[in-house]
Amino acid sequence: MDYATDLEVLIGGPAGSGVFATGAVAAKTLLQHGYDVFTTNEYPSTIRGGHQWVLVRAKLNGKAFSHRGTPDAILALDAHTALEHGGRLKDRGAILCDESVAQTLNMHRIVPLPLSKIVKEAGAPPVAVNMAGLGALLGMLGCDLELLLNAVKRQWEKARVAELNVKVAELGYEEGVKHGSMLSFKVRRVEAKQRLLLDGNSAVALGALAGGMSFFTAYPITPASPILHFLAEVQEECGIIVVQAECELSSINMAIGAAFAGARAVVATSGPGLSLMAEALGAAAMTETPIVIVNVQRSGPSTGLPTHTAQGDLRFAIHASHGEFPRVVLAPGDPVEAYQLSCEALNLAWKFQVPVILLTDKFLAESHWTVHELPEVELQDADFYQPEPSVKYARYKLTEDGVSPLVFPGVKGVRIYTNTNEHDEQGFVTVDPAVVKLMQEKRFRKLKELSKLSESRGVKVYGEGDTALVVWGSVKSVAMEALEKVEGVKLVQVIWLEPFPRRSLAKEIEGCKVLVAENNFTSQLVSLMRENLKLEPHAVLNKYDGRPFSPQELNEFMKANAGGFHG
Amino acid sequence: MDYATDLEVLIGGPAGSGVFATGAVAAKTLLQHGYDVFTTNEYPSTIRGGHQWVLVRAKLNGKAFSHRGTPDAILALDAHTALEHGGRLKDRGAILCDESVAQTLNMHRIVPLPLSKIVKEAGAPPVAVNMAGLGALLGMLGCDLELLLNAVKRQWEKARVAELNVKVAELGYEEGVKHGSMLSFKVRRVEAKQRLLLDGNSAVALGALAGGMSFFTAYPITPASPILHFLAEVQEECGIIVVQAECELSSINMAIGAAFAGARAVVATSGPGLSLMAEALGAAAMTETPIVIVNVQRSGPSTGLPTHTAQGDLRFAIHASHGEFPRVVLAPGDPVEAYQLSCEALNLAWKFQVPVILLTDKFLAESHWTVHELPEVELQDADFYQPEPSVKYARYKLTEDGVSPLVFPGVKGVRIYTNTNEHDEQGFVTVDPAVVKLMQEKRFRKLKELSKLSESRGVKVYGEGDTALVVWGSVKSVAMEALEKVEGVKLVQVIWLEPFPRRSLAKEIEGCKVLVAENNFTSQLVSLMRENLKLEPHAVLNKYDGRPFSPQELNEFMKANAGGFHG
């Protein structure tokens, strides 16, 4: 018998069949066994109808950076799942399904199971077939029953529902054990410190909380809504204000008002919402009100594919809104970075009084990674204005670094005048060309320090080689996975997209064969490299079908365009 | 006595004093004398209070491309005007003002006139001082009285008002003649064919009408509102629909609906409105609904300087909206081009079923140029779908050039399904990765033909030299003026900004010392040249104080950075 050191299971079924809950229980169970777990999913933008799946990958030695895409076992809650994913099943694998489903399938390695029967016996509702199936799967894999049942219990809040599911899972487990011989690899329990299973959305929310966020607002939108759900749930506990606005025009303007009043304010959305925020983004910049916008990219243009992933909003994030102003655009590649950058986004917004856009995407937002410990992040207080008796407060005082003294309404004797019109130092409307010029220059002076930060923090490098694969955002995770099977290639991740870390990036890729992989059509990072580095990469790989890259795709890309492979 | 071959007069006063009407009458009078006339203005974003002025330039031999900025005469409706502009008065010039104003001024070359007295005598309201002053000015300049009074008559619709103004202007004229000796240069009447005095906004409206526009919608915004005003006035006459929407979100979506129903639809706005249109711009692209957006740039960011000029929206126009799709961005440099490109924008939108953005700016929109004849423009019909009996209509049929058959609701047996969600050929929602990929590629295939057009029409060159001054938009006009005093410099104007005419531009500037002048802070055209041509210009001149360049500024810039000057 083998112990499985690199296991991948896929759970699929129609929308409404509890696929995600099943995936969550599977993932937590394997995590408790000491595995490093990664999960990702796919679902259509309908509440019913259409296929959805969760993929759970678990590694024993080493990190599960992403999916492999070649499942060792499939739990098929309908025939479609078996047909759709069966082709990628590993040789020694198995497809678990209810007997009734099995009858309709003419495939190899099917394990028909009496799942519906089990559910009926247990007196559970039909949807509980998922837990019966998962029980069977984990039974076949030789998991620890107690760990499984614990995870099941924690998944459902209502005691009665949890109980039924536990019962069903246990019965399923017993059935699975009977078929144990069908799978030659088993799950082992190893000692491990407690770890987290963290998705990008939650990481962003936690990072913002660590960064002192006290006001959060959003209008629901896939795939950013989970941030709203999580923060709405913990608002009391965290003492923060959470507001569901009537639309995105409102949410961003509320955030601006909140920040003006003194709260560290964050607003989260996805592409269509970001588009609606374009005007107010400029207002935040002109008024120098610090706000953080989280944009969870989905596949566009327009309504597009609301539940699918893409990196199509980069140039838009950099250029959104009419007129010109400095801003910061950051893109994390995994939940740890999402946590760090979310906190940093708030620090930067408040230090420089600029809008900061945090770009994630559906793949990062809704996939889960195992995190051993969240890094220390530090809330940095901005400098606040200390009233001086005989001096009139000037919200837009011309300063060397472009940052003017900030203070909130409520300070005796201080009048704050914040203005979306061009203004003088006091905030009064002006059309004086000399003042207009000075104000424009003042705002842009912030870029000096920001660019320095971008150069020092904006590029991360993994591995060594004379070929550089340059990526941004969540492609990093897949690339890390792909990198394990490659030699001679280093991964270069651009984290600060605006201001662009041109010198650091130039240095890191100097003398290298440069490859770029992006989850978009128009190669937006490449366009930034062209503009900033006047460089044309050796080869570019684009994917724009709403799906993340697979490690294989990146592997092949590197193989075709670089030397030194052993994979 | 000299005849004035290059005359510049400035009329200034407080908002509400009829400065613009005065300028219009002055311009039309000089036009009728056979001069080539150019006018431009400046005013604050308040209905009362603040200073405004009109500058009228008139040339006898040759074209008045722009202002000179050194008036030969100033009509000061208040003291502020004299103080603000007196410093730039030409040596032989004069400052005309009411006696009462003159008393407060301690300046040279003041001509105190009994303007208020004249108005009182004529029984006209105090505001008519402007016509008295203009009469005096044109009297001093030896203008034809009949031409003046004609122009006055045409300026006011209401007979009674026109009559009073005529009377006042005539009395003023007589007074001016008395002081004729003060000005050594006189206006001469020469034979000339009838010409137009055209502003950029009207040119855009006329071009759209020529291009078959039948639906126009807008939400008022400076400096784009005059397009709405003009079209509202002529809607009956032209048989078009003009709708004032409740906001820009609505106006652009109405335009989309109108185009879907079969009307050539145009929507006009300025920066803040364009920002609000970002989401629907993507909807137009995704649904492949042809619309034209006119964006009259003003000085930003945010509310900024609503009545001042800038070229700050270029990158935003190119990248507005989340996700990726092809679009066209065109920028005329004068009213003739505005007329042509406005018509062409409609032709392109309908031929390629893409959104087209026409970028003008306040300087182009509200300045007037003399146009001898409008060029022939041609309304090009798009290809429309002819129903075939047994074939189901597919709105998004995959075609070689990416353009699918178009048809409007109301055709028997044809069902049109237009979708902002990603869709299959019939328009039905899809998440199939293969279809998603094909659709994305289909849309972008349109760029092939569009790029060809951009290469062939996107760049215009004026003059010759081994230094190239590269500009876009209205800077062209000032540069044409500046060019008259320069040798060895050719002017290169980029008219198509997206898709970018990279090869044509590269060819035109090859081997040249490259200079760029832009009315913005971040050198947006330069950034496009960097990205597309991987080229760094020799020198860049930016202006971002809300004002257009003066010819002198461009002259000095060229002088400092190129050889071969005789100016």
Place this chain on the structure above:
Amino acid sequence: MVEKVFDTGRRPQWCPGCGNYSILAAVKAAFTDLALDPSEIVAVAGIGCHGRMTEYLNVNAFHAIHGRAIPVAVGVKTVNPNLTVIVHTGDGDAYSIGLSHLLHAARRNVGIKVIVHNNMVFALTTGQAGPTTPKGVKTRSTPAGNYEEPFNTILLALASGATFVARGFSDDVQHLKELIKLAIKHRGFAFIDVLQPCPTFYDLRQILKQKVYKLEKHDVTDFKAALELALESERIPVGVFYHVEKTAYEENLGSAIKRLSSVKEFSKIRLSKLLARFS
């Protein structure tokens, strides 16, 4: 069945028991009863579960972006007043993000027919509270209970100047069908708020069944009576609250469709006339 003409042949994909099935049925039946030509109908849909109507209704359709179905429909209707233009929108789509457009279209009396699939929840985005979610209801965005007052949407529609204001209940397909027919035959703007149970995220079916009653003997031209009825809350009246005929917006406008056919001559003939003012 004649309704087949209005069928795209796709199997509707909503949850079992979803009120959208019945609204779809009522719309198709209304079209059938009125013997409308599918090619003369345009359905404009917003984004939400309701938006899938355009996948199943075999008429010309525009699946717009979230909240903007109404301006798109206004564009369509003004350009071609001959078309029957129906808007399918949701409580999120119409009352939250798109509220302004709804009220402005009502004020202008644009001859579009707005059917709000009001399930009192943001369904497609997996169940958040919206502007018609009652106070106290727990949703994903209001885990401690909603603390916002809902809109009285009938009152809002009346206040905005709508000339046809009705409420329907998806479970009563026959009645809803009749409302839709009246709306289509109405000259100007028509508004129907349809109570639509969403068994998955906010299932009010049983409560609605108890509370709903049909309006009878109500003078639909009496605005004040309509206001009063709109204030009822113990029981929920369905039917027409208000119905008066006024000039529709598009009747004030020229016909863009006419110009379309003569567009080429236009440019040659009329332009020179327009230019006179610039000399």
Place this chain on the structure above:
Amino acid sequence: MVEKVFDTGRRPQWCPGCGNYSILAAVKAAFTDLALDPSEIVAVAGIGCHGRMTEYLNVNAFHAIHGRAIPVAVGVKTVNPNLTVIVHTGDGDAYSIGLSHLLHAARRNVGIKVIVHNNMVFALTTGQAGPTTPKGVKTRSTPAGNYEEPFNTILLALASGATFVARGFSDDVQHLKELIKLAIKHRGFAFIDVLQPCPTFYDLRQILKQKVYKLEKHDVTDFKAALELALESERIPVGVFYHVEKTAYEENLGSAIKRLSSVKEFSKIRLSKLLARFS
């Protein structure tokens, strides 16, 4: 005069006879009467002639973008409920582009005070018709006469759930001042539609002077009576139409200001608790 405290010292720049002068005077007088501390007031203004209020009012101010003054004000008020938050907006700003925000803020009963400078025209943009311009009026965008019905804004505000609904007339500064004082003292959302003559683009002063009369003996807690009054059109009632006290939106929320001061400890102590759910 005590009002000087509320004076920025800038000379107001509106046209002679503009109603905005009087609104400015009334606001300053109300602040003075209530002995408010200028540093505890925030004025949020939209874009329009009305927007210049923030140039002259010596209180904390946010001159927002067009149509979004209300959401900005909502953000301010929820974060710091101690502040008096006044919104100066126009008929274009509040009823055209910003309508949705107005009604949602009213529905939620956010404790902001919205003063609409309703001159029934888009003034700053040189005179176009807006959603309160009467039918038939010629403006730059309606040269043949406006063919749209105007909103009944009092009715809309009532329908939206506003807890304080009033109408004022800028020419009666004393009366307007009292309305503003009542609004400020009101617990939740307050709405005052102020009829404001714009001599330059649409001068209704004389007509208004004739038609306006003061509400007396009206029970401001009687919603139905308020609706009836809102329908009056021959004469124009000014005064309070409706006034009831309900929990304000911000009273349901935690205090962001409190968290502000303890933010650093928070990150250390509570975060680990939150993380438990992810293991």
